[in-house]
Amino acid sequence: MFYDFKVIEEKWQKFWQANKSFHAEIDSTREKYYLLEMFPYPSGKIHMGHVRNYTIGDVASRFKLLEGFNVMHPMGFDAFGQPAENAAIKNKTKPDSWTHKCIKEMETELKKMGFAYDWEREISTCDSSYYKWNQWIFLKMLERNLAYKKASGVNWCASCQTTLANEEVVEGGCWRCKTKVEQKNLEQWYLKITEYKERLLEDLAQLKDWPERVRAMQNNWIGKSSGVDIYFRVKDSDQVISVFTTRADTIFGATYIVLAAEHPMAGALIKGRAQEKEVLKFIQRVTQESKIVRTASDVKKEGVFTGAWAINPVNNEEVPIWIADYVLMEYGTGAIMAVPTHDQRDFLFAKTHSLALKIVIQPKCKPVLNEKQMTEAYEGGGQQVNSGEFNGLDNLIAQEKIALWMEKEGLGKIQTHWRLRDWLISRQRYWGTPIPIIYCSKCGIVPVPYKDLPVELPKDAPFTREGGNPLAKVKAFVAVNCPKCLGPARRETDTMATFFDSSWYFLRFCSPDFGSAPFNLPETKYWMQVDQYIGGIEHAILHLLYSRFFTKFFQDLGMIDFSEPFGKLLTQGMVLKDGEVMSKSKGNIVDPDSMIKNYGADALRLFILFAAPPETELEWDERGLEGAFKFLNRVWRIHESLKPQADIELVKVLHKTIQKVTKDFAEFKFNTAIASLMELTNACYQFGADKEVFSKLVLMLSPIVPHFSEELWEILGHKESIFKAAWPKYDAQLLVEENMDLVIQINGKVRSKITVARDISQAALEKLVLEDEKIITWLAGKPLQKFIVVPQKLVNIVI
RNA sequence: GGGCAAGUGGUGGAAUGGCAUACACGACAGACUUAAAAUCUGUUGGCCGCAAGGUCGUAAGGGUCCGACUCCCUUCUUGCCCACCA
Secondary structure, three states, rough: OOOOHOOOOOOHHHHHHHHOOOOOOOOOOOOEEEEOOOOOOOOOOHHHHHHHHHHHHHHHHHHHHOOOEEEEEOEEEEEOOHHHHHHHHHHOHHHHHHHHHHHHHHHHHHHHHHOOOOOHEEEEEOOOHHHHHHHHHHHHHHHHEEEEEEEEEEOOOOOEEEEEHHEEEEEEOOOOOEEEEEEEEEEEEEHHHHEEEEHHHHOOOHOOOOHHHHHHHHHHHOOOEEEEEEEEEEEEOOOOOEEOOOOOHHHHHEEEEEOOOOOOOHHHHHHOOOOOOHHHHHHHHHHHHHHHHHHOOOOOEEEEEEEEEEOOOOOOOOOEEEOOOOOOOOOOEEEEEEHHHHOHHHHHHHHHHHOOOOOOOOOOOOOOHHHOOHHHHHHHHEEEEEOHHOOEEEEEHHHHHHHHHHHHOEEHHHHHHHHEEOOOOOOOOOOOOOOOEEEEEOOEEOOHHHHHHHOOOOOOOOOOOOOHHHHHHHHHHHEEOOOOOOOOOEEEEEOHHHHHOOOHHHOOOOOOOOOOOOOOOHHHHHHHEEEEEEEHHHHHHHHHHHHHHHHHHHHHHOOOOOOOOEEEEEEEEEEEOOOOOOOOOOOOOHHOOOOOOOHHHHHHHHHHOOOOOOOOOOOOOHHHHHHHHHHHHHHHHHHHHOOOOHHHHHHHHHHHHHHHHHHHOOOHHHHHHHHHHHHHHHHHHOOOHHHHHHHHHHHOOOOOHHHHHHHHHHHHOOOHHHOOOOOOOOOOOHHHEEEEEEEEOOOOOOEEEEEEOOOOOHHHHHHHHOOOHHHHHHOOOOOOOEEEEOOOOOOEEOO
């Protein structure tokens, strides 16, 4: 009654494994295709998000294989990270054994889905044969001054007991546990990603096959903004305050300037002034508050007057210097000029503290602005006023002219500022790559020599909830001799952020066992770059930006000859249930394993591809899965009643389907490809299929439902695996119909249809159309204005 | 506040300047069955009509065009990302 998916799926999974069916080797005679899905964190169980991500990738890889490409489709595990430590504490085990157990379980689950991975290339980032190269890369960066240590205010998660990168702070909380992030002053390791900011920005233009959205997000994150640094001399002093603005056109309207509380000049400015005590108190309070509280947009802007005045360099007006919480030290110069009339934030601040307003731009067609009547800042364009020699100019033109003039006069400097910060990679955690550094009281910071790599992570660190990094408690690890002076020294106990691990794993897959460098150049040259990368949109900034940075670094080392790692990128949509993201906390998880048990992996794969296009969100619907299963049974039954010779009409449908499905697969439009295959199946029932037609139907289904197709392929008498076959080709001649249905419109509305010969002449066509009964009625003798013919499609008559 | 994406039947979705709603799900009716399941066949956007047919209809409004779900403008709504970024 039903095809026996349990037996069939197990049978072919064993077959593929035993035959290493999807193992890839360099083959210069064939075009390569490197397909990669973002590797998972080994939590032990796969979820629907994995199923969707990996099914999309799997279909693409099997399709490319059938098309004759030399396909590399590897899989591995992003195995370092905090959950292993938490699990170790909870289950009284070790992160190492917990992780390896999870990897085993995860492999089993992935194999049950029938994914065509080259398991010979499997890697785990927690193996020292992998993380050794993290350390190697770190040392190379250190040599080039791209890795450095500095003390600074960092994001600290008290719950995870570790620092976080800016990229890991989400809505003021830790990206992992949502705990509110605190500010802490610590000495930490950074990678100088800012050294690559221009290239990271410019090369976005190369990534034409990336979603626009991802490029926009990276663009925003890098955050290039052009403007002018303007120099304000402090009155009765030789100090100069530099402020950054993108609106040089408003410089004549600056009525005060504001420093960030952390601004290094603040102390000197207030020294000996009446306001000193009050200001110091304010600074202390503000700097202790976490950045997140300070930057929450609903918080009222607070500030104090320093007692000092500055001179506006363009008109020598004296303006008061304030310190306020809404100016950030991290951006620009840590100081701003405030133009309350043309900046809403400045406007609110000025109103609160009764500061002066001065209009310098008048809108062109709206009512004239008046300082006394303004209720909000005017941020639009217009004509310069109160701006000396620039009066009357359009503000956008003035913006450029003022900037050039100021630079010429030495009043300022045309300047570009960036949002991108250096990448903080130190983590006060155990389960990560040890940073290969030794601290010696005599020699200072000493890198571990290459020959001593890897610095192995000790497996027996004590695990308790309290007391910080367990690694620091392993004496045998910490105590070491300095490689330079051989005296007693101390190891770095911070480990690397796990995003380091995933920033180059796609290169390791090219030569996973290579022992003398992170990757082997000839193999890398053959396989890279990744032709198609598939993963979640949540990695649009972090992982993809870091990977691009690493790739450019390897290029600079001369190890590779390309600058971008991923050619095409597909970000698959999320799997929803009842309109919400599936999550444990919401309790709306659907377990893939139980779906496999009930309907089989093939039906699950089919449903998940059919229910929505890859990029859009997918609403989970078990009835849809049931439908997919029914469809497979319907296809299965065809083989029980094959005819010796198929009807020509069916053959025509077949060739149309081949054309459509080939195109759809190439464009990742799996949902419409499946719809076409369903139509072909319906036609098989209508006309009766022969072995030829049915074989091709099965072949086209095989990337989607591989076990099912292998079994039918065998039943049809083929001796080799279906994945050794070639993708079917269509006969263009069979697609050409002699006759065609022609749509007749009157004034753009469909009024009739006629069947005509494909190669009919225009005159004959016109005659036929005008003889059509319905058309005669519609025309009813009205004069004909136009007769538009769209060849092979329709005619439109305008009356 | 800025950026990006999207809005089509009861539902998932198809069509990207040329027949709106392909393919499914669901629903309804029928066949088979003692019955149910499974399977097969048919109907299924709204309104008017016995029917033939007509008419309205792709978030709302406007525009371009012989012709607009599709292109342009305005507005609304939803989702995602960024954000006191000067």
